[in-house]
Amino acid sequence: KNEVEQSPQNLTAQEGEFITINCSYSVGISALHWLQQHPGGGIVSLFMLSSGKKKHGRLIATINIQEKHSSLHITASHPRDSAVYICAASNSGYALNFGKGTSLLVTP
Amino acid sequence: DTAVSQTPKYLVTQMGNDKSIKCEQNLGHDTMYWYKQDSKKFLKIMFSYNNKELIINETVPNRFSPKSPDKAHLNLHINSLELGDSAVYFCASSRIIGRDYGYTFGSGTRLTVV
Numbered sequence: 001k002n003e004v005e006q007s008p009q010n011l012t013a014q015e016g017e018f019i020t021i022n023c024s025y026s027v028g029i030s031a032l033h034w035l036q037q038h039p040g041g042g043i044v045s046l047f048m049l050s051s052g053k054k055k056h057g058r059l060i061a062t063i064n065i066q067e068k069h070s071s072l073h074i075t076a077s078h079p080r081d082s083a084v085y086i087c088a089a090s091n092s093g094y095a096l097n098f099g100k101g102t103s104l105l106v107t108p
Numbered sequence: 109d110t111a112v113s114q115t116p117k118y119l120v121t122q123m124g125n126d127k128s129i130k131c132e133q134n135l136g137h138d139t140m141y142w143y144k145q146d147s148k149k150f151l152k153i154m155f156s157y158n159n160k161e162l163i164i165n166e167t168v169p170n171r172f173s174p175k176s177p178d179k180a181h182l183n184l185h186i187n188s189l190e191l192g193d194s195a196v197y198f199c200a201s202s203r204i205i206g207r208d209y210g211y212t213f214g215s216g217t218r219l220t221v222v
Contacts, residue, residue, distance in 0.1 A: 031208035037149075042215035043198060048208060084149060093139065093205045095153040095164050 004089050006099035013106050019074040021102045023087035024067075031090040032070045034061050037101070038083045046072070048090075077106045111135050114199050114214035121189055122222055129184045129217045131199030137212070139163075139205045140182040142174060145196040145216070154197075157182055158205040189221045 003026040013019050023032065034046040047054050047061040049070065054061050058077075063070040074081055082105050088096035112133045121127050133140060142154040156164040160176045171187045186193060196216045203209040 033211065035211075035213075043151075043200075043213040045210050045212065048210050050208065086151065088151075090208050093202055093208050095141065095156055095166070096143075096151075096211065097153070098151040100148070100150055 004087060004097055004099040006087055006102050008102060009100065010103045011105070013077050013104070015078060015106055015108050017077050017106075019077050019081075019104065019106075021072045021085050021087075021104070023070045023072070023099055025070075025089045025097075026068070028065075028068075029089040030092045032063050033088040033090060033096060034070075034072050035086040035088060036083050037086060043086075046085075074104075079106045079108055082106050111212050112199055112201055112214040114197075114217050116217060117215065118218050118220075120220045120222065123189055123191060125189050126185070126187045127189060127219070128186070129197055129199075129219075131182045131184070131214055133180055133199075133201040133212070135201055135203075135212060137201040137203050138179055139202045140176065140179070141200045141202070141211075142182065142184050143198045143200060145198060147195070151198070155182075155184075156205065163205055186219075189219075191221050194219055194221045 007022045031050045036044045049063040058075045060073040084101045086101045088098045139158045141156045145151045153166045155174045157176045159179045173185045176182045198216045199214040200211045
């Protein structure tokens, strides 16, 4: 089973700060997913990565396959970015194996 | 317009009852999943179905029985509900199993067993 570890578990930032959330996994994967969950809300898929880097607006996700590590960056953070961010490892779409999530609070 | 819809959104029931959660996707995806999110917000796979066929059954008590009448629907029936079944259950879909595509999640069903 793929162990997926995220850090930090909790993160508080001031509006405008650059934020990094880290994810590491124990065995090879076919893809790494980053998901966002707002309080009491559903889950939204942000990125799916199998190599390199992807960018969407102020969000950037990177993956290093050799080091089994991925990062999610948020530039110019805003209070509406406050949510739980979850990384998940995929084994060719059979199921996702999730990290425990990083709870982000961005204060004005 | 909703891509993956789950009903009901909230479910409060007594121990020992039997209940069902329904899930439907209109994305034309072949693969559907049930995930459970516990009180610590940790998500875990329960089942995955590909084109109505069970692919993964991840050490879930046999009180939980998924049913897929067609590839657009995956329902979850739970018998003899226990307090520990209280959780948020998410349905999700993906284009096809065996390859990596993005996931679309339903909005979740919060089950509370009293």
